[in-house]
Structure formats: C-alpha cells, structure tokens
Amino acid sequence: MKTVKIYGPGCKRCETTEAMVKDAAARLGIETTVEKVTVQREIAMAGVMSTPGITVDGKLVHAGGVPDATKLDSWLTA
Amino acid sequence: MTAQTNDIPPHGTHPNWQWYAGTAVAAVLWLLLYRQLIPFSEWATALFPVARNSHTGEAIAFFLYDVPKVLLLLTLIVFVTGVLRSWFSPEKTRAILSGKREILGYPLAAALGVLTPFCSCSSVPLFIGFVSAGIPLGVTFSFLIAGPMVGPVGLGLLFGLVGWKIATVYLVFGFSIATLAGWVMGRMGLERYLQDWVRELNANVGNDLPEERLTMVDRIKIGLDQLLEILGKVWIWVVIGIAIGALIHGYVPEAMMLRIMGGEAWWSVPAAVAVGVPMYTNAAGVIPIVEALLGKGAALGTTLAFMMSVIALSLPEMIILKQVLTLRLIAIFIAVVASGILATGFLFNALL
Numbered sequence: 152m153k154t155v156k157i158y159g160p161g162c163k164r165c166e167t168t169e170a171m172v173k174d175a176a177a178r179l180g181i182e183t184t185v186e187k188v189t190v191q192r193e194i195a196m197a198g199v200m201s202t203p204g205i206t207v208d209g210k211l212v213h214a215g216g217v218p219d220a221t222k223l224d225s226w227l228t229a
Numbered sequence: 230m231t232a233q234t235n236d237i238p239p240h241g242t243h244p245n246w247q248w249y250a251g252t253a254v255a256a257v258l259w260l261l262l263y264r265q266l267i268p269f270s271e272w273a274t275a276l277f278p279v280a281r282n283s284h285t286g287e288a289i290a291f292f293l294y295d296v297p298k299v300l301l302l303l304t305l306i307v308f309v310t311g312v313l314r315s316w317f318s319p320e321k322t323r324a325i326l327s328g329k330r331e332i333l334g335y336p337l338a339a340a341l342g343v344l345t346p347f348c349s350c351s352s353v354p355l356f357i358g359f360v361s362a363g364i365p366l367g368v369t370f371s372f373l374i375a376g377p378m379v380g381p382v383g384l385g386l387l388f389g390l391v392g393w394k395i396a397t398v399y400l401v402f403g404f405s406i407a408t409l410a411g412w413v414m415g416r417m418g419l420e421r422y423l424q425d426w427v428r429e430l431n432a433n434v435g436n437d438l439p440e441e442r443l444t445m446v447d448r449i450k451i452g453l454d455q456l457l458e459i460l461g462k463v464w465i466w467v468v469i470g471i472a473i474g475a476l477i478h479g480y481v482p483e484a485m486m487l488r489i490m491g492g493e494a495w496w497s498v499p500a501a502v503a504v505g506v507p508m509y510t511n512a513a514g515v516i517p518i519v520e521a522l523l524g525k526g527a528a529l530g531t532t533l534a535f536m537m538s539v540i541a542l543s544l545p546e547m548i549i550l551k552q553v554l555t556l557r558l559i560a561i562f563i564a565v566v567a568s569g570i571l572a573t574g575f576l577f578n579a580l581l
Contacts, residue, residue: 160350191552192426195357200319202351211438215318215346216454222441 153183153227158194159203161187167217168203175223183227248446263301270294288479295471295517299386303460303467303513306385311455314346315448319355320438321345326372327362331415334368339407342375349377349546356553361430366423367415374566375407378541382459383512390520398577399533406537406569413565422558463511470514474521483526490527492581497531498574502567505538515539529581534574542566 155172159165169187176183188194197206201215205226212226270293279285322341326334347355352373359369379400388396420428443451477486490497519536523529547559554562 158354162348162350191353192357194351195354195361196430198358200323200351200355200358201347202354214320214438216451219447 153181154186154208155183155227156186156188156197156206157203158188158197158199158206160191160194161189162202164217165189165203168205171218171220171223172205172227175220175227179224179227181227245444245446248449252449259301259305262297266294266298266301269297284479286479288475291478291521292471292475295390295474295520296468298389299467299471299513299517300460300464302386302389303382303463304456306381307459308452308456310381311346311452312448314344315443315451317341317345319345319347319358322372323359323362323364326359326364326368331365331368334365335371335408335412335415336404338364338368338371338411339375339379339404342372342407343379343381343404345372345376347376349549352546352549353552356550357427357430360423360427365415366420367411367413369411370414370562371407371411374410374541375404377512377543377546378407378537379403380512380540382463383516383536383540386513386516387519390516391523395523395529398529399536402533402573403537403541406541406566406573410565410569414561417561419558419561422555422561424553424555427553463513466511466514467517470510471517474517477518477521478524481525486522486525486527490522490531492528492530492578495578497528498534498571498578501531501535501574502538502570505535506542506563506567507544508539509543509545510539512540528578530574530577530579533577534570537570537573538567541570 153176155176157165157169157172159168165187169185172183172185176185188197194202194204197204198211199214203217204214205212205218207226207229213222270290273293274281274286274290277286277289279289281287281290322345325341326338329337356369356373359372360366384396384400387399488494490501515536519532522532522535542563547563550559550562
C-alpha cells in the first residue's frame with residue numbers, strides 16, 4: 152500500500168499529474184491512495200517550491216511540471 | 230541511483246535524431262515565415278475595402294502585421310527560454326542564494342529571478358522555501374521582482390518590436406530596480422510584517438530532491454511543453470493588446486499624444502504608473518501598446534513607467550502574496566517598486 156501525495160494549487164498540470172499517477176498505479180497493479188494537497192501552506196511545509204510536487208510515502212520525488220511517465224513508474228515500483 | 234537511471238529507456242517513441250531534425254526544420258520554417266510578414270500584411274490589408282492611408286487602413290495594417298509577428302516572436306522566445314531555463318530550478322537557486330553574502334545576494338537574486346523557471350501560482354511555496362532556508366527577506370524580494378519585471382517575453386518582444394536600444398535601457402533599469410528595491414526593503418527590517426504563521430514556520434527544507442538528469446532531447450521537450458502552455462494562455466492578451474495598439478496607431482492624433490504623454494507634462498509619469506498598476510495583462514499584451522505609443526511620440530520615460538508598472542506590479546500576484554505578507558508589507562512593496570519606476574520615468578523624460 153503506497154500513499155502518493157500531489158502538491159499543487161489546483162492548476163491544470165496538477166490534475167494531469169493526478170490522472171497519470173492513478174493510471175500508472177492501476178496499470179502496474181500497485182495498491183495506492185492518491186491524495187491532493189491544495190493548501191499553499193501545506194505545499195510550502197512539504198518543501199515543495201515548484202508545483203506540482205509529488206511525494207511517495209512521504210519522500211519527495213518530483214517538483215515542477217508534469218512528470219515523465221517512465222520516471223513515474225520507477226517511483227511507484229521503487 | 231545509477232542503476233535506476235540506467236533502466237529507463239530513452240525518450241518515448243521518437244528516436245533522438247527526429248527531435249534534432251524537427252527542431253532544425255522548425256527553425257528554418259520560422260525564418261521563412263518571419264520574412265513574409267510585410268508582404269503578407271500588405272496583401273491582407275488590400276483585401277479590405279478601405280484606403281491604405283486612411284485611419285482605418287493604418288489600423289488594419291498595424292493589426293495584421295503585428296499579430297503574426299508577435300506570435301512568431303513569442304514562439305521563438307518561449308521555446309528558447311524554456312530550453313535555457315531547464316538548467317535552472319528553484320531548488321538550485323535556493324542553494325546558490327543561501328550561501329551568499331547579503332550584498333552579493335541582491336544582484337544575484339535579480340539575475341536568478343530572470344533565469345529560474347517559476348509560475349506565479351507557486352510563488353507562496355517558493356517564498357516560504359527561500360525564507361525558511363535563511364535567505365534574507367530583501368534578497369527574496371529582489372528575486373520576486375526581477376522575475377516578471379525583466380522576463381524574457383517582455384524583453385524579447387521589446388527587442389523585436391521597438392528595437393535593441395530601448396530593450397537594453399529597459400533591461401538595465403528593470404534589473405537595477407529589482408536589485409535596489411530588494412536592498413531597500415532588506416534594510417527596513419520587515420520580518421515582523423510577515424503573516425504570523427510564516428514567522429513560526431519550519432518548512433521541510435531538508436526534503437531535498439535528487440537532481441534529475443536531463444538529456445538535450447528532454448530539454449527540447451520542456452521547451453515545447455512551455456510553448457504550448459504559454460501560447461495557449463497568452464494569445465488572447467496579445468490580440469487584445471495589438472487591437473488597442475492598432476487603434477492608437479490609426480486614430481490617435483500626434484498632437485494629443487504629445488499633450489498627454491509628452492515629456493513636457495511632468496504629471497504624465499505618475500499618471501502612467503497610476504494607470505499601469507491596476508491594469509492586468511501579460512507582458513506580451515502590453516508591448517504592442519508600447520510600440521504604438523512610442524510611434525506616436527509619447528515620451529520614453531512615461532512609456533517605460535507605464536510598461537514597468539503594468540508588468541511588475543499586478544493585482545493577482547498581490548492577492549497570492551497576501552497569504553504570506555501582511556497588507557502593510559504589500560503596501561511597502563508596492564510603494565518601493567513604484568518609486569523606482571517613477572524615478573526611471575522622470576530620469577528618461579529629463580534626459581531626452
């Protein structure tokens with residue numbers, strides 16, 4: 152069971168990223184809860200400076216822009 | 230780490246050479262199109278049933294020449310900027326700035342403000358990220374002012390539409406205002422005017438990202454992605470700006486322009502700032518207006534002041550920053566930057 156959090160104020164890129172994470176998790180058969188964090192204060196607290204940022208089980212793996220699909224798979228399977 | 234990166238197959242479906250060849254073909258195509266601007270606009274203007282040298286004819290010709298020109302310039306600028314900025318990130322910028330002595334910090338922050346990719350929608354996390362890493366407040370302000378003020382879009386369009394001399398003047402003064410305004414605010418000891426939660430904050434600065442390794446093709450993709458995103462967002466501002474520019478170019482008499490925005494009227498500079506601050510548009514939308522104003526004989530200082538206040542001080546940005554800054558600090562921020570803009574305006578009206 153993995154917990155993925157997507158940090159972003161709700162821009163289009165953040166939604167695209169969320170959809171990508173859900174797709175990838177389903178495709179790889181990894182049980183995942185995806186949570187969106189939109190409060191600026193919490194985004195800042197997580198150490199994310201450019202959005203969307205992604206954490207997997209609390210570890211920051213990506214910040215800024217839609218992630219690369221192959222890299223996303225590797226974060227989920229790691 | 231190394232094992233992980235080795236496993237990743239190279240870039241999607243297209244082989245590398247296709248990306249390089251595609252970029253080269255696009256560059257040639259761009260150049261060919263750019264050279265057809267005048268023939269195209271004259272041909273298209275002639276389709277309208279109005280005399281070429283009438284007010285309406287002039288306005289139509291301005292519009293039909295500027296729309297394709299600005300869109301072409303924007304395409305080039307945004308793509309090249311997107312590729313160049315892929316070498317920078319807020320995380321790297323923070324690392325550079327947090328180790329520097331304060332006096333070096335201001336100009337460096339202004340320079341990095343231009344080069345670091347960042348969108349105003351994430352200015353709050355970025356602000357927190359900087360301040361909680363111990364970067365002085367003033368240095369952070371220099372960074373935040375320089376980003377929009379001397380952004381590549383405004384600068385590149387100014388270069389393409391108005392010429393290199395005025396673009397250089399704008400660059401030098403925009404950069405100086407960002408540096409000095411940050412320094413002034415740094416000396417004022419404004420930390421107590423941050424919102425309470427910001428002062429008590431301990432953001433997770435240690436949560437450092439492993440640096441992503443990008444190939445040249447990745448960078449081209451980033452440039453392309455930026456291009457689609459930004460062009461999709463700003464084209465409407467461009468068209469509106471050019472339409473206003475075209476009306477000024479076609480209909481406003483020079484005598485009237487000289488009276489309102491000429492160098493003689495001392496109040497024209499503060500008036501330009503007062504009009505410019507609440508006005509919200511993208512840099513790409515305001516440069517065609519600037520082009521038309523200068524063409525009609527508006528004074529350089531007044532026009533610079535107008536352009537700077539439209540681009541550098543925007544209401545939506547202030548509303549976002551309200552989450553971290555108290556109203557008092559926002560007012561000081563606006564006052565300091567506006568003073569720099571006023572000084573620039575008066576200086577150029579006096580010199581020229």
